[in-house]
Amino acid sequence: MRFKHLRELHAICTEENKTLGTLMIEEQVKETGTSETEVVQQMADYYEIMKQAVHKGMTEDTTSRSGLTGGDGQRVRDYLQNNQSCSGDASALAMAYALGVSEVNASMGRIVATPTAGSAGIIPGVFLSAQERFGWSDEHMVNGLFCAGAIGYVIANNSFISGAEGGCQAEVGSAIGMAAGAMVELRGGTPEQVVHAVGIALKNTLGLICDPVAGLVEIPCIVRNGLGAVTALAAADMALAGVRSAIPSDEVIDVMLEVGSAMPSRHRETAQGGLAQTPTGRKIAENLAKPKKTTQDREVSSKENNQ
Template identity: 45%
Template sequence: MSNILFESFQEWVQCCEQQQIPIFQPVVTYEMSERNRTEDEIFHQLLHAYEIMKEAVQTGLTQDMSSRSGMINNGGKKVYNSNITVLSPEFQKLISRALAAKEVNSCMGRVVAAPTAGASGIMPGVLVTLQELHGIDDRTMTESMLVAAGVALIMEKKSGIAGAVGGCQAETGTAAAMSSAAIVYCLGGSIEQIFNAVAITIQCMLGLVCDPVAGLVEVPCVVRNASAAAIANSSAQIALAGVGGVIPVDECVDAMAEVGASMEDRYKETAMGGLAATLTGQAIAKKVLISDIDIIEDSDEDYE
């Protein structure tokens, strides 16, 4: 097969149906061509990336996760160890793991950008909990990561995946869509169900602005990773039951692109609108700025 980067989800479906191949196979072929590596090497790299995701979860739940700004303070551990369980222990683990992995990013630790660092807690929280709950083997997990990567490739091409381009809907929205696709794949869903999950997820995330307080990828980014992980699971549950998204997945992505294009710049990672523009948000930004200036001045004095 030649190098393929699908223009649409419909093209992806047609390719798999015509060639009678599993949904992840075209993505493997694309990766092999792009990186000039064998299929075994691609799967080995994916497994390594998954190990880093698991490490991020573990790090966030066991080490001090306090950011320099003070906005992040071990939220993942607090949720994980809370004696109040809202739905189930599994749900509590899902939320805490998504928080923990994203807090590692906010505290300058090692994460997998899936698809971005700002959304780096969603897939780890979802995949680690999914594998633990259902006993899924590593090979299937890595296949699901390829499916997720294919989703991201199409969404990047059609609508963009950066908060600065389309708001948080493009960033955490894409990560949630990737995760919902991975869940449905791992649990034996059809291609139609996988893409229905993606469509439903996009519908749930549509219009979400990117408004980081003090310009840092901390608030509200970390908690949005947790909520996006929950949405990924709810979308997968709906799709696996055979419920469609009504609006086809490609049209959902086009709608995301249209919303992102019409969104004012202040809602695209500029820290000029939304939560960043609140009185508290502005006070935090001023405090962080003063702190940064003090650190620079202290550093200059040490240098002299």
């Protein structure tokens, strides 16, 4: 890749009058040695999977195997259809879709890790809701995914995208930054505005711990995806309005690395701290650890009680 940092992305795109998405397509062609048609088609296939995940999250039973989660995306969607949203229709729909995709993931459905399975709802939530709102083509959305990919590439190579390494700021935070920057580009913003959106978004998630209850990517992960989609839209709006990240976005990414490295291990996906170790969190884990009775066990127990 010709870039390692966001400032380099900005400089190249500005000098060559390209979008981040266009530049990323060119770089992917060089890196993979395949044609542009093949590179773009692969991303189009990923977007189709995202659309399928959103549809499944809105129309099918997404109850997880643990029974802890499922159906919240549909609840928010139904609420939006029957009530005036506090956060606005655009935000509420993005939130509903993000929740739905995350619930598809928790129920062992097919998703695209963007950048991880634990943060897989944010980009589809933002992208699909925006496409419906603005009437954008799939081709336009695919170009946006390449922009998000370029941002994710920079974050991954200078900080973390794994909750086990850097906490939830690395997973949900990175996805929010990727979605925010891509949304700016989809709306016609400049490369400079894209980069500012990333910094604005990431600053809001610095220090976010990874504390999955019972070690499952369900609580609080799914809700964080829903709220992350809303944060991405807010960061994009700020950048498009001319708000700048006073701390350069590359420096914000460096801080993510610093904070994640200093984070105690119990707050990095081990389920040994945070919400996972609240009284309720421990009780949930204990209940899930109990052996579940089979139909045969229940029949035997019933016979014993009758005797």
